[in-house]
Amino acid sequence: MIYEDILTSLESEHRLRRIPDSQNGIDLISNDYMGLAQRRNEFDGEFRALCYDTPNSASASRLLQRDQEAHGRLETYLDALYGKQTLLMNSGYHANVGALSALSVAGTLTVSDKLIHASMIDGIRLGHGDTARFAHNDMDMLRKILERKASSYRSVIVAVESVYSMDGDVAPLYELVKLKREFPNIILYVDEAHAFGVFGERGLGLAEELDLIQEIDIIIATLGKAAAGYGAFIATSETLRSYFINSARSFIFSTALPPSLIAWNQLMIEKLTSMTDERRQLHELAQWFRNEVEAITGRGCQSRSQIIPVHAGSAEKAIAMAASLRENGIDALPIRRPTVAAGTERLRLSLSVALTREDLVKVLDAIRLSLL
Numbered sequence: 001m002i003y004e005d006i007l008t009s010l011e012s013e014h015r016l017r018r019i020p021d022s023q024n025g026i027d028l029i030s031n032d033y034m035g036l037a038q039r040r041n042e043f044d045g046e047f048r049a050l051c052y053d054t055p056n057s058a059s060a061s062r063l064l065q066r067d068q069e070a071h072g073r074l075e076t077y078l079d080a081l082y083g084k085q086t087l088l089m090n091s092g093y094h095a096n097v098g099a100l101s102a103l104s105v106a107g108t109l110t111v112s113d114k115l116i117h118a119s120m121i122d123g124i125r126l127g128h129g130d131t132a133r134f135a136h137n138d139m140d141m142l143r144k145i146l147e148r149k150a151s152s153y154r155s156v157i158v159a160v161e162s163v164y165s166m167d168g169d170v171a172p173l174y175e176l177v178k179l180k181r182e183f184p185n186i187i188l189y190v191d192e193a194h195a196f197g198v199f200g201e202r203g204l205g206l207a208e209e210l211d212l213i214q215e216i217d218i219i220i221a222t223l224g225k226a227a228a229g230y231g232a233f234i235a236t237s238e239t240l241r242s243y244f245i246n247s248a249r250s251f252i253f254s255t256a257l258p259p260s261l262i263a264w265n266q267l268m269i270e271k272l273t274s275m276t277d278e279r280r281q282l283h284e285l286a287q288w289f290r291n292e293v294e295a296i297t298g299r300g301c302q303s304r305s306q307i308i309p310v311h312a313g314s315a316e317k318a319i320a321m322a323a324s325l326r327e328n329g330i331d332a333l334p335i336r337r338p339t340v341a342a343g344t345e346r347l348r349l350s351l352s353v354a355l356t357r358e359d360l361v362k363v364l365d366a367i368r369l370s371l372l
């Protein structure tokens, strides 16, 4: 069978993915950046009180659902936080696939950073408009594309992440906003999956930290990472919210999130908004750790966030490094093609405020050993 051949060649290239056994070492894999998922027992009482008599299934798509109370309440809460109109989506994957495919109609150009997440790539691929890509964070290249092409389209969607999921570096949001002023048909689309909960005074993301929320047309935030829940939302204008309700197929043709989960999501987001001290603590920890990793590897680290890559250079080496860390009680995932480009295979270390410096000193020792 052709699929057996594909699996065999993946195996021979050290690229065969397997669902890992459960892990219980120092966790550098999960995206529980604010440590909220680990503290779930603390919130049990509050959650139960909120969830009394709340259904565990929406039983229909949002457009057909009878009970919209929990969804409406959370959207109203998020609208007030962002000063925008928000729309809950079933996951970050649903949000990007639904929103980008809906935006990319004939007469539009979608210009995206080369390192955007697979869910954004899939959304763009499903669209019918024209597409172009610029090298990662290369604003000169983006400008050249815009100068050449923007005036031929009704709308140009510029799609980026604020904190990149594999390198932990950040998009130049100020420059993007400046370009938007120069090219008025730009719709700026920013996926804050790894920044929501982690950046900004109330944890609303890098856009909040830089005071750019109102300048960005579409913000995507996911709830399965720092928010310790599941789902996502789009924060945008009233017009685009209405447009997504009418054309984002992942919104229209999928059962809505369960009301009980919505209640949990809201509880976690409320906690997140007041975790300003923890956010500062996480950023300090990450900065110290990045400096230590740079000293060990002798190579500069682009990361400006809690996501810190340690480059291995090949899939085989990345796997060996992860195995070596595991022997020392540390769980870290090797990242290979197609998630990252060949030659840039790495360990992706994801820090959480729940980790202590002592934990991370052990991690640094283990990294040193794995590089020998």
Ligand SMILES: Cc1ncc(COP(=O)(O)O)c(C=O)c1O
Residues within 6 Å of the ligand: 091, 092, 093, 094, 096, 117, 119, 161, 165, 191, 193, 194, 222, 223, 224, 231, 232
């Ligand atoms: C940048 C980015 N956007 C979207 C997603 C998808 O979000 P979700 O896990 O909620 O589907 C992810 C990863 O999960 C991501 O890293």
